[in-house]
Amino acid sequence: MNTPASSPPRPRRGYLPLAPPCLGEDEVNAVVEVLRSGWLTTGPRVVAFERAMAEAIGVTETLALSSCTAALHLSLAVAAIGPGDEVIVPSLTFAATANVVEHLGARPVFADVLDDVLTLDPDDVARRIGPRTRAVIAVDYAGHPAELDALRALCAARGLLFVEDAAHSLGASSGGRSVGTGGHPVAFSFYATKNLTTGEGGLLVADPAFLEKARPLALHGLSRDAYRRYERGGPWSYAVLAPGYKYNMTDMAAALGLVQLKRFARFQERRRQLAALYHAGFAECPWLLRPVTRPGVESAHHLYPVRLVLEALAAERGTILEELQERGIGASVHFLPLHEQPYYRERYGYQPGDLPRTHEAGRRLLSLPFHPGLADEDAEDVVAVVWDVLGRHRR
Ligand SMILES: Cc1ncc(COP(=O)(O)O)c(C=O)c1O
Structure with missing residues (x-):
């Protein structure tokens, strides 16, 4: 695609949002059917969704939850992580990855990311392990799996729990192994913006013994079949096994998820096509770096985050992002580093330079509209407008 800065981009047809959900009549009908069924909360659809997800991922069992945050929190809670403990997490992630550590009274310790794929740097993680470290949470940034083998080996050698935040990476694989099949807890x-949506929802995958402990904690610590106690002939009695949480998925959400799962392979194929289209469109662009996929990795292509080459531009990221939005391109940022956020900065005294690669990425990242509903023409418009806006700010 020839899109030099001098060629006037076509007028935009309307605003292109970052990542609207891809929903059709089948999703609408599936949810309406649940509404009419008389059973809204955790029930047969959730059971069916857990089974279907287990089959899709390639594991024996899954636990459907109200969010990924819930899955991360439960993973740490099952391991009894609490006050006095430290958990190593990336700073270049959504707040949830670190917030769940705080929720348990433990301390998140931020580690830097690899410069190319922006996932946790195993060497930096190793440097930050101390006597209080109990766990490491890796994030599969933008759909690219983290260095799972290296991190899992490091955690095993040091007796730490390894948890994977796979909020972005359903359907990804590395070294021929699908995300979710490594045996460690995966959230x-x-x-609504994710590659497969249930509106709000999450899933925990782990070995059966771990899930056995997580399952009651997801529903007030009640004994396993508590939801069945309203069925005719169902067990009326229940036991509270622990002061658990309210993290169960609803049948409405699961019904939506079951339909989305049928469409998932096509969604992913479209994401691959769009990533290739952007990749070609920006191949010659001197003002940005495109996202990198390492050899042997199949990314889930959740986001398309570019990094601005600020040295070649006379404007900051904020100005460029706002201009893109004014021109109808729903650009966004994934993520503002957590160690630079007021809560974590003030509580733990972080300086931006404590994590230099995260800090630099945090100033430069810009996510472009990216979802299976994006037409080729829309993606071509995005490429043209980005070229034009950056070209106007060239140094
Ligand atoms: C990296 C990452 N982790 C965790 C979450 C939390 O997911 P949820 O909203 O399902 O709790 C998100 C959500 O955007 C995320 O991007």
């Missing part, structure tokens, strides 16, 4: 998100 998926079905938030």
Whole structure:
């Protein structure tokens, strides 16, 4: 695609949002059917969704939850992480990854990311392990799996729990192994912008013994079949096994997820096509770096985050992002580093330079509209407008 800065971009047809959900009549009908069924909360659809997800991921069992945040929180709670403990997490992530550590009274310790794929740097993680470290949470940034083998080996050698925040990476694989099949706890998100949505929702995948402990904690610590106690002939009695949480998925959400799962392979194929289209469109662009996929990795292509080459531009990221939005391109930022956010900065005294690669990425990242509903023409418009806006700010 020839899109030099001098060629006037076509007028935009309307605003292109970052990542609207891809929903059709089948999703609408599935949810309406649940509304008419008389059973809204955790029930047969959730059971069916858990089974279907287990089959899709390639594991024996899954636990459907109200969010990925819930799955992350439960993973740490099952391991009894609490006050006095430290958990190593990336700073270049959504707030949830670190917030769940705080929720348990433990301390998140931020580690830097690799410069190319922006996932946790195993060497930096190793440097930050101390006597209080109990766990490491890796994030599969933008759909690219983290260095799972290296991090899992490091955690095993040091007796730490390894948790994967796979909010972005359903359907990804590395070294031929699908995300979710590594045996360690993996947390998926079905938030409205995710590759598969249930509106709000999440899934925990782990070995059966771990899930056995997580399952009651997801529903007030009640004994396993508590939801069945309203069925005719169902067990009327229940036991409270622990002061658990309210993290169960609803049948409405699961019904939506079951339909989305049928469409998932096509969604992913479209994401691959769009990533290739952007990749070609920006191949010659001197003002940005495109996202990198390492050899042997199949990314889930959740986001298309570019990094601005600020040295070649006379404007900051904020100015460029606002201009893109004014021109109808729903650009956004994933993420503002957590160690630079007021709560974490003030509580733990972080300086931006404590995590230099995260800090630099945090100033430069810009996510472009990216979802299976994006037409080729829309993606071509995005490429043209980005070229034009950056070209106007060239140094
Ligand atoms: C990296 C990452 N982790 C966790 C979450 C939390 O997911 P949820 O909204 O399902 O709790 C998100 C959500 O956007 C995320 O991007």
